[in-house]
Amino acid sequence: MLSDGATKIIELRYTCHMGRRFLKFLLIAGLLFWGNPAFARQDDPKLDDLFGQLSETKDIDKAKVIEGSIWKIWLTSGSDTVDFLMLQGISYMSQGQFAKAITLFSTVIKIDPEFSEGWNKRATVLFLIGEYDSSIEDIGRTLELEPRHFGALSGLGQIYDLKKSEEGALSAYEKAVAINPHLPSVKARLDQLIIERDKKRI
Template identity: 75%
Template sequence: MVSIGVLFLCLFWGNPGYARQDDPRLDELFSALTDTNDTPEAKVIEGSIWKIWLTSGSDTVDFMMLQGINYMSEGRFDKALILFSTVIKIDPEFSEAWNKRATVLFLLGDFDKSIEDIGHTLELEPRHFGALAGLGQIYDLQHNQRNALLAYEKAMAINPHLPGVKIRLKQLQTERDKKNI
């Protein structure tokens, strides 16, 4: 079980001068995420990871990201796409901008471009369980069971606390095993 100190770190350690996928706190958070069996604790750790991923180190970029997320939640995907694309032009090394644009592209049904942006996300942050889960979902919708299984398995290896992914992974494994009989 993860110590109270790690939870304190997750909740109260202030943002450094930079954050994002190269933040040094992530290594310990990812270790804690895989080590814990406590669901509430896992959600706190996962939330801390997402908070770091969403913090670019630039107030302008952070504002644009939050506005893009707001547009996504309002179903204004065209505006979100423009903002995330602009962030990528400003800071092409910011993995979460690629991930958010991949999400918008997915919502727009442009799976090929979404997969491409997921690739950029994973180049910058190979531990991005959200991108891997999204990739699995795309492959699942495309009836590409083999690649869906691989993506879901990778996501679960990094974050074993993804209930929807866990359920779908078991379903696909069962379907695969029935075909092999």
Template identity: 40%
Template sequence: MTRKRQQFSLAQVNRLLLGIALCLIWLAGISHADSSRDALFDALKKAPNEAEAEVIENEIWRSWLEAAPSPDLQSKLETAMRLRGQYDFQGARDLLDEVIAEAPDYSEGWNQRAFVLFLQGNYEASLEDIDRTLDLEPRHFGALSGKAMIFITQGRVKLGQETLRQAVEIHPYLKERSMLIAPKGVDL
């Protein structure tokens, strides 16, 4: 029995190599996004002052917003945020409901809807969305801060303070840090 050797054309080899290269680029992009965000959080924690922390914070927010799984969903999220800014809370909520239905693993969809629910005074539903946000992105200092504000508003001050301390642990220059109550004998 003779073995027939299969030969590939140069074009077939090039297509195969191109496919492998594209897969590697795609995988590197995923890894790069994660490592870039990790680096941002490290830099935020080590920021020497509030001004530098604000620059880093803005980059983290941008990375959360741009993590939308599609341009259409990112556009819906941005439109919802614009509607929220115009006090059209129901219009914003309707769009965010769509974002969450289409991308249930996109943390910023949950976080933005939690914010709208908070503004509507629906604290329990907001807390549910915040918890989902934190399940997906445990370092979400915005969600933690919102959770603390809800607890404090509800009179659950001790729980609010604990949650706010968690947020400040992640983001030492968080604007809401001024709401922390110093334990007896400790200056903040």
């Protein structure tokens, strides 16, 4: 769900509202491109090699480059319309305009429900506004489409952590680190949870 470091929780109520001009664009985009999803993203065959390199490298700087390449592929749908909506949604999310971001990511999902990053980005916004159960649902769909999504797994771990579900958090963090061993904050929290669990067993 979140790339490493993007873990600040923002509790905020929101209302779904958009300007007429942008809504008009969405309607036109939907009519023109609704039935035209692309086949790249999490299906890109280059990802297999990148994940192999990511798990094998011991070089932190190289790992960050590989990570960046993976995120770039994940974020590229192959549809100009979807890519535009994604970028705009990410911009709104970074500005704290969560209602608008959710609207755009929901539109992306409607246009291309097989695009895992659309689900992941909506899960991220839902996480940021404290809608944890809805976020978990979107993370589930993300992982159905891309089981190697270490960002989604990291986010899932954070949610279970906040919900005081030690078992759920441990499982999600362990899976994230197994896929991408170069997530220092996730690994640190995982190690801490393991220590806390072991103390309880003594």
